Amino acid sequence: MAASGNGLKWVFERGRNIMNSCLFTVLLLLDIYSKCVIGYMSSSHVGEEPAYTAQQNPVMSSPVALTATSATPVVTDNYTSKCPSGGLCTKLPAECISCTYHHNCSYGQPANFTCRTRAGVHCVNALNQPRQNFTLTVDCQFCWQLDPSQYRCSNSTSCMTVSCPRRRYNATCEVLEHVHCLGKRVFQKRLFCNWTGGYKWSTALALSITLGGFGADRFYLGQWREGLGKLFSFGGLGIWTLIDVLLIGVGYVGPADGSLYI
Known part of the structure; x- marks a missing residue:
């Protein structure tokens, strides 16, 4: 009986130790989880447009305040x-003026912003009166939301344009100088690969129809291995030639460098 009592006592003590360990583990996990949530909520999310802060562009309520804060501007670069x-x-390029942009406006709707010409820049209003402070009307939208015709992007000559699904690349885009918008004027965007190496579809198709049995179409497109294969097999006894005419005709076979036809 004593041995049985000692065994029950050991089982009870063992179970209590396990429960204490489990409870401690749960509390530790809850503490770590709460710290992670608080840290995530207090940090900015990756990929979002950075918030417009007063330190970056202080919001002025009147041209008088703008004049008081920047009474003696200094020329710092060769923008003049x-x-x-x-x-x-209102027709000056964006780098010639300094505006107090803010984002508390209705998206897509015109909004008025107070602007000031930079040092060494002189302009007039609609009444031909010289002005240094003026009001500029701009549509409420960030620069990356502009129409593609209002900014220029870098083009990649290393990505494959002939692929399924279509591939994209990271492009650096810059807003045109006479276009005004909110936020950064240079931004990143994911664009479809869209460049050409100068190969003409009509030339490739004509070569495929006339000299395709000798691999002229494949040689023209820069596909030397396939061209040699067609040359020494006489166009795959004509079968390969007919297939290439169809594939080039529908645009499935393109330049070896991955570019588009012109």
């Missing part, structure tokens, strides 16, 4: 050569 003098203030 791109800034016409004596023209309308």
